[in-house]
Amino acid sequence: MADNSSTHALFDLWKKQLEEGTQAWARLVGQWGQAGQGQIPDPLQFWRPFMDQGIAAWTKLLTQGPATPELLGQWKQFLDQWIAAWGKVLEQAMGTEAFAQALGKYLDQWLSLQGPAKKVAEESTEATLQALGVPSRSQVVGIARQLVDLEDRIEGLEDRLGALLARMDDLFKSLEDHEAAAARRAAERVAQ
DSSP: OOOHHHHHHHHHHHHHHHHHHHHHHHHHHHHHHHHTOSSOOOHHHHHHHHHHHHHHHHHHHHHTSOOOHHHHHHHHHHHHHHHHHHHHHHHHHHTSHHHHHHHHHHHHHHHHHHHHHHHHHHHHHHHHHHHHTOOOHHHHHHHHHHHHHHHHHHHHHHHHHHHHHHHHHHHHHHHHHHHHHHHHHHHHHHHO
C-alpha cells in the first residue's frame, strides 16, 4: 500500500504540471490570437506529454496496493482542480476576438464543404434509387402534391355537383308545383 507522503508528493507534482501546462496553453492561445495565425494549435498534442506522465504515475501508485479513501479523495480533488483550470483557460481563450474569428472561419469552411457534399450525396442517392427502380423523395413528394390537388378538385366538383342537384330538386319541385297548379286550374275549368 502506498504511503501518504508519496501520494501527496505525486499529487503535488501532477498539480504543478497541470498549472504549468495550463499557463503555457493560455500563452500559446494568446500568442496565436495576437499573431492571427491561420491554424489553431492542437490541444491534444500539447497536453499529451503531461497526461501520459500523470497517468503513468497514477497507474503506478494504484497498482502498488488497493485504492484507499484518502487516495480516491485526492483523485477527486485533482479532477475538480483540473476541470476548474481547463474551464478558466477555455473561458479566457473563447472570450477573445481571435477565437471568434477562428470559429467563424471554421464554420464558413465547414458550411462551404457541406453544400457540395450534400449535393453529391443527393445525386448519388437519386442515381441509386433510379437504378433500383425505386421512386426518389422528390418524385414521391410530387405525386403526393398531385394527389392533394386531385382531392381538392374532386371536393370542388362534389360541392358543385351537390349545388346542381339541389337546384335540380328545386326545379323538379317547382315543376311539380306548376303541374299541380295547372291540373287544378284545368279541373276548375272543367267543373265550371
